[in-house]
Amino acid sequence: MKGMISMSTTTATTHTVLRAEGFSCPSCVAKIEKRVGQLDGVERVTVHFASARIEVDHAPSVPVADLVAAVAKAGYAAAPVTF
Amino acid sequence: MAGHLSGHLSSPRARRWGVPAASGLLIAVALLAGRLSTASLPGDVAMVSAAVVAGTPVLTKAVHALLARVVGIDLLVAVASIGAVAIGEYWEAAAVTFLFAVGHALEAATLTRTRSALAALVAVAPDVAVVLRDGVQVDVPAGQVRTGEVVLVKNGAKVPVDGVVVGGTGALDEASITGESIPVEKSSGDRVFAGTVSRGGFLQVRATGVGSDTTLARIIHRVEEAQDAKARTQVFMDRFSAWYTPAIMALALVAGVASGDVVLGLTLLVIGCPGALVISIPVSIVAGIGRAAKDGILIKGGEFLETSARISAVAIDKTGTLTRGRPRLTDVVVLDPALDRAEVLTWAARGEAGSEHPLARTILEAATAEGLSTPGLPEHTEPIPGKGIVATTGAHRVLVGNPALLEHFAIADVELAGRTAEELAEDGRTPMIVAVDDRVVGVVAVADEIRPDAATMVAELHAAGVRTVVMLTGDTRRVAEAVGAATGVDEVRAGLLPEDKLEAILELQRAGHTVAMVGDGVNDAPALATADIGVAMGAAGSAVAVETADIALMGDNLLRLPEAISLARRTVANMRQNITIAVVTVAFLLLGVLLGGVTMAIGMLVHEASVLVVIGNAMRLLRARRQRAAAQVAPAPAVGRTVPQSVGA
Numbered sequence: 001m002k003g004m005i006s007m008s009t010t011t012a013t014t015h016t017v018l019r020a021e022g023f024s025c026p027s028c029v030a031k032i033e034k035r036v037g038q039l040d041g042v043e044r045v046t047v048h049f050a051s052a053r054i055e056v057d058h059a060p061s062v063p064v065a066d067l068v069a070a071v072a073k074a075g076y077a078a079a080p081v082t083f
Numbered sequence: 084m085a086g087h088l089s090g091h092l093s094s095p096r097a098r099r100w101g102v103p104a105a106s107g108l109l110i111a112v113a114l115l116a117g118r119l120s121t122a123s124l125p126g127d128v129a130m131v132s133a134a135v136v137a138g139t140p141v142l143t144k145a146v147h148a149l150l151a152r153v154v155g156i157d158l159l160v161a162v163a164s165i166g167a168v169a170i171g172e173y174w175e176a177a178a179v180t181f182l183f184a185v186g187h188a189l190e191a192a193t194l195t196r197t198r199s200a201l202a203a204l205v206a207v208a209p210d211v212a213v214v215l216r217d218g219v220q221v222d223v224p225a226g227q228v229r230t231g232e233v234v235l236v237k238n239g240a241k242v243p244v245d246g247v248v249v250g251g252t253g254a255l256d257e258a259s260i261t262g263e264s265i266p267v268e269k270s271s272g273d274r275v276f277a278g279t280v281s282r283g284g285f286l287q288v289r290a291t292g293v294g295s296d297t298t299l300a301r302i303i304h305r306v307e308e309a310q311d312a313k314a315r316t317q318v319f320m321d322r323f324s325a326w327y328t329p330a331i332m333a334l335a336l337v338a339g340v341a342s343g344d345v346v347l348g349l350t351l352l353v354i355g356c357p358g359a360l361v362i363s364i365p366v367s368i369v370a371g372i373g374r375a376a377k378d379g380i381l382i383k384g385g386e387f388l389e390t391s392a393r394i395s396a397v398a399i400d401k402t403g404t405l406t407r408g409r410p411r412l413t414d415v416v417v418l419d420p421a422l423d424r425a426e427v428l429t430w431a432a433r434g435e436a437g438s439e440h441p442l443a444r445t446i447l448e449a450a451t452a453e454g455l456s457t458p459g460l461p462e463h464t465e466p467i468p469g470k471g472i473v474a475t476t477g478a479h480r481v482l483v484g485n486p487a488l489l490e491h492f493a494i495a496d497v498e499l500a501g502r503t504a505e506e507l508a509e510d511g512r513t514p515m516i517v518a519v520d521d522r523v524v525g526v527v528a529v530a531d532e533i534r535p536d537a538a539t540m541v542a543e544l545h546a547a548g549v550r551t552v553v554m555l556t557g558d559t560r561r562v563a564e565a566v567g568a569a570t571g572v573d574e575v576r577a578g579l580l581p582e583d584k585l586e587a588i589l590e591l592q593r594a595g596h597t598v599a600m601v602g603d604g605v606n607d608a609p610a611l612a613t614a615d616i617g618v619a620m621g622a623a624g625s626a627v628a629v630e631t632a633d634i635a636l637m638g639d640n641l642l643r644l645p646e647a648i649s650l651a652r653r654t655v656a657n658m659r660q661n662i663t664i665a666v667v668t669v670a671f672l673l674l675g676v677l678l679g680g681v682t683m684a685i686g687m688l689v690h691e692a693s694v695l696v697v698i699g700n701a702m703r704l705l706r707a708r709r710q711r712a713a714a715q716v717a718p719a720p721a722v723g724r725t726v727p728q729s730v731g732a
């Protein structure tokens with residue numbers, strides 16, 4: 001996980017990538033974007049169907065565990081990328 | 084199926100099968116109740132419950148999707164089963180939702196398999212490192228090693244970081260990076276990669292890249308990006324399915340209303356599901372790109388796969404690709420009777436000591452190997468582009484280069500030297516005339532060794548459907564033709580400057596070819612960029628190559644190139660098969676519904692079967708590798724991977 005400083009504002013944004021399992025249809029991943037996007041402090045969520053990845057830009061105050069939990073609520077298991 | 088991520092992923096897997104199991108059980112109860120009792124109520128209740136159990140998740144997904152403005156398969160199935168319950172077709176509703184749930188669980192399980200190649204790569208990521216801190220061995224997470232620190236790699240352990248060997252010797256299995264499983268000997272000065280595995284020995288490695296700054300991390304990242312990058316066909320298909328599903332709903336509505344047959348309308352909804360169609364392309368691409376990565380072949384994405392499948396001409400830079408790129412000294416011709424061979428070679432070495440020309444190193448190494456004292460740097464060194472080099476050493480002016488260099492410095496008596504150089508060049512060698520002050524003392528010649536598998540590669544390129552293989556080189560025509568004849572390339576273009584190489588690529592493109600260009604040198608960059616597909620060889624050592632090449636061959640194995648092209652062709656063919664399967668299935672079902680005989684349950688069964696056939700077809704791409712890999716293990720030792728990389732060590 002790489003921490004990035006966004007240039008436009010003074011607030012720091014953390015970029016977290018999760019790898020998920022069980023993606024089986026391209027349209028069902030839309031709800032993951034919605035679920036995770038609803039969390040406070042999450043700025044942007046991108047779900048990649050083919051590689052089963054979820055990219056999240058969020059405030060550093062949002063614990064990664066909360067992101068994983070939000071994905072789980074949408075019905076998918078995910079774990080943060082460590083490498 | 085072993086989970087590659089972590090243990091807590093097993094619970095959704097249980098959840099995946101929970102729904103179809105519960106709904107299946109309820110259907111069994113309903114059927115049993117129908118047999119045992121004449122009253123239909125208990126059976127109907129069980130049947131509707133089955134539909135509710137299997138249908139609720141579908142409905143939830145459909146609603147979520149609708150909120151995200153996506154009209155998907157879930158909506159089709161949800162509407163169809165609710166409709167079926169409403170008109171009293173409980174069995175149809177239960178069967179459709181049950182089959183859909185089972186199909187989904189199977190899809191999820193098998194789709195994970197098509198991603199297995201990437202999961203395997205992620206799995207080789209190292210987690211722990213043994214670092215030497217203040218002389219003490221400390222275990223730290225691999226990502227927390229600091230660059231510059233020395234890590235220890237023991238037998239059987241994973242290399243935790245990218246780095247350079249600073250002590251010890253050992254053999255590493257670099258399959259995770261290069262796809263070549265034969266262990267490579269490593270000793271001081273050699274580069275090693277995170278995620279490779281020690282097969283013996285003990286290495287001390289100074290870390291140069293850690294965590295996300297390692298070749299393995301870059302490969303994983305590239306493969307993921309590649310799998311997500313959409314092929315042109317897929318962009319079309321996405322646009323198609325965005326319209327397709329609403330169109331099916333409209334068709335079902337019209338058909339149902341016009342015929343007054345609600346069941347017909349609902350059945351159309353079910354069989355119109357584009358399930359197989361929407362995954363037909365991604366599954367093939369994920370499997371194809373993933374498998375390629377396992378073999379040390381990185382393909383930038385679906386679009387590049389499609390282009391690679393059309394490659395009809397391959398342009399290859401000679402040096403470092405067809406040849407080893409490590410020339411050896413072949414001749415020392417003495418032309419000054421007062422000197423002997425060793426003295427001529429010593430003068431050549433002294434002249435070249437300050438040169439950055441690749442051939443200079445060859446001469447210096449040859450002089451060292453023959454035990455000659457190689458002096459330090461000359462006082463002054465000046466390269467004369469296209470001619471050679473002039474150096475001042477110990478009050479002598481030393482010239483090393485071609486006849487033009489001698490003319491440049493107005494040296495008389497060049498005729499014999501010129502003729503000698505000519506003769507050497509005719510044998511495919513690169514001659515360099517050596518002159519000290521105003522006298523020619525001799526000629527040294529070097530030649531680059533042709534790789535043992537270069538001819539096989541050219542033959543396999545032809546077998547893979549490449550019509551013409553062109554060799555591009557800045558070297559002289561004679562040298563180039565000697566290499567061309569030995570390797571069987573179709574065309575030789577010699578004496579090219581970087582811009583000429585680019586022009587050669589453009590010319591091939593104008594002739595209607597889809598051109599791949601293979602190179603490893605900086606001076607190939609314009610040609611690599613111009614070619615339809617730029618291929619980088621031996622990319623493991625170069626972060627730029629991994630990130631920018633259209634196809635990056637991580638290892639140094641030439642035969643990966645034809646393999647990459649034929650894999651691209653197979654993947655694209657696989658994609659087309661999948662689209663055909665999906666379209667034909669829907670067409671047949673449609674016909675079946677209109678002619679009668681296809682019920683909702685049968686429609687769903689066939690539909691889910693077609694989805695699984697499509698996934699299974701894509702998985703063939705993963706399987707085929709193992710057969711080929713087995714066939715290729717045997718001749719591999721002759722392929723030159725076992726030759727030590729560093730000559731001087």
